[in-house]
Ligand SMILES: Nc1nc2c(ncn2[C@@H]2O[C@H](COP(=O)(O)O)[C@@H](O)[C@H]2O)c(=O)[nH]1
């Protein structure tokens with residue numbers, strides 16, 4: 615059996631798989647993110663490393679990237695929030711009747727859900743995990759649940775085919791597998807550190823079984839977050855799409871199994887996708903047009919960070935009060951009672967989403983269906999200080 619591959623022992627002279635960064639010269643991509651991408655391309659078995667226009671540095675491995683490998687797979691590339699993704703729901707309320715400030719006071723997406731979690735999981739065909747106390751909780755950080763209105767429709771045929779109406783609200787939920795994914799990565803790291811797994815090894819099979827469960831659990835979690843948010847505002851909704859951006863999946867296009875790792879990369883082979891900017895920017899509903907091997911079947915999953923959390927805290931605190939950041943330039947309302955998070959997640963901390971999407975359009979990868987503007991963003995109710 616092949617031995618594990620570790621990023622720590624790789625000489626810079628190790629052979630490197632092709633590296634491709636899909637970003638125009640007008641997009642700013644941090645050098646450190648490209649260096650991380652190149653380092654990952656030297657991992658044993660790596661066949662391709664792709665940086666999407668939201669590429670930015672992560673903890674050792676970059677975010678906004680997709681990798682294909684043969685023979686080995688790399689849990690560390692997927693990270694701890696296995697199954698994190700974006701789900702979009704249509705809401706049976708007219709956007710002009712939105713009451714964001716009144717609704718904000720009624721929402722709690724952090725306390726344990728008092729309903730029947732086992733039953734909810736069963737309805738979604740997902741096994742329980744031991745982490746059900748967190749089911750239906752959004753998860754802090756850059757996770758969010760956001761009511762949105764339609765800003766503009768660019769492709770009315772696709773828009774209508776998705777069952778959407780221009781005067782109705784939408785709900786975008788970004789969350790993942792909470793403590794479950796973290797526990798799965800921790801169990802891997804305890805045995806293999808940042809090393810990969812030979813894909814025919816028992817540890818790879820164990821990881822993949824747990825990973826697939828976390829992906830399904832994360833999807834059910836977004837569904838319950840959506841239900842709690844809709845219950846809170848007295849609305850009903852239907853899921854329009856749900857895509858995962860942290861995962862590793864097998865592909866058998868070339869005869870031999872290839873492992874497609876996505877770390878902050880949306881799929882381009884599962885239909886429409888929403889690419890959010892920030893709580894103070896448009897989100898783009900797009901349809902993939904150029905599904906291809908050279909983009910590792912992937913798209914940007916967001917705008918990507920421009921500033922580190924520390925830099926965002928320092929810069930935003932100098933210029934703004936926390937209170938002023940609970941309203942955005944779209945006049946939307948933000949529920950975020952943790953001041954540090956309010957500064958860290960401020961819109962200027964992210965790259966311009968318009969540029970990210972333009973890069974994807976120019977690369978022939980997507981067509982814009984509609985743009986969506988924030989109305990009410992829920993981040994956290996947990997108070998800081
Ligand atoms: N519409 C909103 N978009 C947001 C918000 N906070 C972050 N973001 C965007 O989502 C992605 C998520 O990235 P991930 O690496 O944590 O999965 C991020 O790049 C931003 O573009 C928000 O409150 N509202």
Ligand SMILES: [Mn+2]
Pocket residue numbers: 695698699788789790859
């Ligand atoms: Mn995510």
